[in-house]
Amino acid sequence: MEKLFASLNESAELLAEELNIPYVEAAAETGENLFQGEVLQDELSELTIKKLKKVYSAVELDTYDREEIRKAFQLCILKGLKEGAHPNHQMTPDSVGMFIGYLVQRFMEGRQSFSLLDPAAGTGNLLTAVLNQLKDHSVESTGVDVDDLLIHLSYVNANLQKHPVQFYNQDSLQNLFADPVDAVICDLPVGFYPNDEGASSYQLKADEGHSYAHHLFIEQSLRHTKPGGYLFFIIPNMLFSSKEAPKLNAFIKEEAYIQALLQLPLSMFQGEQHAKSIFILQKKGEGAEAPKQAMLADLPKFSNFEGMQSMMKQINQWFEQNR
Structure with a gap:
């Protein structure tokens, strides 16, 4: 689970920086990329795309059970909500x-x-x-x-x-x-x-x-x-x-x-x-x-x-x- 979170976190940080968007939005973008198996954002530099592909290639979603995936993605969301102080949501424990x-x-x-x-x-x-x-x-x-x-x-x-x-x-x-x-x-x-x-x-x-x-x-x-x-x-x-x-x-x-x-x-x-x-x-x-x-x-x-x-x-x- 920690390994999956590390991959999600690294790729979300790359996207947040390059696209100049909040981390929590980047978490959604990287989750979408991981699910689709490709980098979906057209406006990225070739270097960032290369870095993202390297991160994603190390992740085999089928080797994780659903709870591990939920918890890893939850950690990304919690980090993003904390950074953005999103007022509308407190996550259920x-x-x-x-x-x-x-x-x-x-x-x-x-x-x-x-x-x-x-x-x-x-x-x-x-x-x-x-x-x-x-x-x-x-x-x-x-x-x-x-x-x-x-x-x-x-x-x-x-x-x-x-x-x-x-x-x-x-x-x-x-x-x-x-x-x-x-x-x-x-x-x-x-x-x-x-x-x-x-x-x-x-x-x-x-x-x-x-x-x-x-x-x-x-x-x-x-x-x-x-x-x-x-x-x-x-x-x-x-x-x-x-x-x-x-x-x-x-x-x-x-x-x-x-x-x-x-x-x-x-x-x-x-x-x-x-x-x-x-x-x-x-x-x-x-x-x-x-x-x-x-x-x-x-x-x-x-x-x-x-x-x-x-x-x-x-x-x-x-x-x-x-x-």
Whole structure:
């Protein structure tokens, strides 16, 4: 993985310097080159093209597994986002992405093939981390993001890992081009949605002022989930304590069954006000029913082996009693 990152990093730095573009954009360009097996940028000097070809010739993508490719490309993206201070995206931590992949696998057990949507795909890191946990399933997946750079990174990320994902560069809170799906994953973008007219069609729009984007994403996700489908959200812990929370509670009660609320370790976040949880819903519909008891837990640190073993045991017991 370190070797692959070194190749991606060296080639991205060459492109960034020669094309005079930010490193994160160069990371997308070099990923595209690597996937296509050729240098696609016409405006490069012969010397730079020669250097790039030498770097790429040393990389055999087929010798790496998908997780190694995802992690190497993720390191490039993290470096680029840090350098560019990209305001729109904080990447979902690896451990959380892999754990959500495990949860999707458990809830979708018995279904060999299903469709999956990430309406806030960002760089595609959460989506591909989840797909890498679903090796034994045939998943038709879709990612949506309003940011053209992030969706380009998503596209390159998925291509390098050979995941056939359909991507759309659009405002996820407007009419989606994607069809309804069996499951949704989403690290909810937290903040206000500036388009008041766009928010006007939502039940969860604010009575006055801008609406909460994270509330609208929950409603939009439920709209685009098939009856009985599952939704896996990463939510801010303060979701149910805002002034709009009563309306959100009533909406969720009307539209879905709460399956689980799993608080992520506080040590993962810079203070309690930034803490998050995993929130799992099932959309109401034929075959869907409320669990006898929702799964509620505070997750231990993912590095705590014994704590995680105990948590997995509790999760398994919950599935035996509620499925």
